[in-house]
Amino acid sequence: MSSSSSSLKFVAGVDEVGRGPLAGPVVAAAVILDIARPIDGLADSKTLSARRREELSALIKTHSLCWALGRAEVEEIDRLNILQASLLAMQRAVMALAIQPELVLVDGNQAPKLVYPVTTIIRGDATEPSISAASILAKVVRDAEMCDLDELYPGYGFSLHKGYPTRAHIDALQKQGVSPVHRRSFGPVRQVLAASLAASS
Structure with missing residues (x-):
């Protein structure tokens, strides 16, 4: 101090x-x-x-x-x-x-x-x-x-990476889609949302 x-x-x-x-x-x-x-x-x-x-x-x-x-x-x-x-x-x-x-x-x-x-x-x-x-x-x-x-949201590995953008987290996000606790303004999440929207259109 x-x-x-x-x-x-x-x-x-x-x-x-x-x-x-x-x-x-x-x-x-x-x-x-x-x-x-x-x-x-x-x-x-x-x-x-x-x-x-x-x-x-x-x-x-x-x-x-x-x-x-x-x-x-x-x-x-x-x-x-x-x-x-x-x-x-x-x-x-x-x-x-x-x-x-x-x-x-x-x-x-x-x-x-x-x-x-x-x-x-x-x-x-x-x-x-x-x-x-x-x-x-x-x-x-x-x-x-x-x-x-x-x-609450199994499969993403939150207990391991605590939400940080590890490879395993990105892979799970791409496989499972975006959960309610994902930050939609963050690039990797936006990309998954965009890809999902494109696939459904």
């Missing part, structure tokens, strides 16, 4: 997970850590094993001053575009915090519209503990939801 923000007590870190997938929501989390109860091992969620993320998620929920989640659904992603939907999810997470932050640290270089002071930090999920904590919470929640969606 920078020297200018180190004297603040209520600093919220916020991050989102799920910009790249072809299916499912984008999920954001906001966390205000308790400086009196530091959590060892916080890091960018993508660098951690699933088991370690689960362990840290439990610690974050019990050791932080407060935390909250926000999300944007597939319909909002298709209507707004993924960047605006991601910013909306982050805004919702911050606004759901039980404690008003004195400063909000946002991963990346674009910030959601907030009534609080905001600082954007590129690669903040790897350097700022509160942003790392937010990225871990968001990823654990979204990964679990994609596993649930795998049961």
